[in-house]
Amino acid sequence: MNHISRSLTTIYRTERLIARRSLAVFQNQIVFVALACVAALIGLILVNVSLFFVLETYMSQAAASGILAVGNIIFAGLLAAVAGRMSVEKEIAPAVEVRDMAIEDLEADVEAATREVREIANSLKGIGRDPLGSLSTLILPLITMLLKKG
Secondary structure, three states: OOHHHHHHHEEEEEHHHHHHHHHHHHHHHHHHHHHHHHHHHHHHHHHHHHHHHHHHOOOOHHHHHHHHHHHHHHHHHHHHHHOOOOOHHHHHHHHHHHHHHHHHHHHHHHHHHHHHHHHHHHHHHHHHHHHHHHHHHHHHHHHHHHHHOO
């Protein structure tokens, strides 16, 4: 029983860790997207003004502003792509592995307990047919369970 509670505690703690790391990465992505937006706005303002004056000497005002707009959209797309490539999978992989191991241990413990209960139930069924012969088959699983606890 102690092993089962330890496995449940491990599962709970790793799930909490996974959730916390996922939230932290999500928060970082939001911060980077916000910074990308601020940088894009500041960059658009400063670069657009200077490039507009440069391009205006070679072409019309409309063509100069159109070229600047396309360049700004490309820059903002690059920043958004960088934010989109961030992933939580690498950070939480060890926690996921520990959680999966705890789940496997828990499943094994439950299966072992189920087998022991079935053995005891079968022994109890046999007592009605052969009381003395079934008594030994009932006592052995009980002794095994008591020795595992101690």
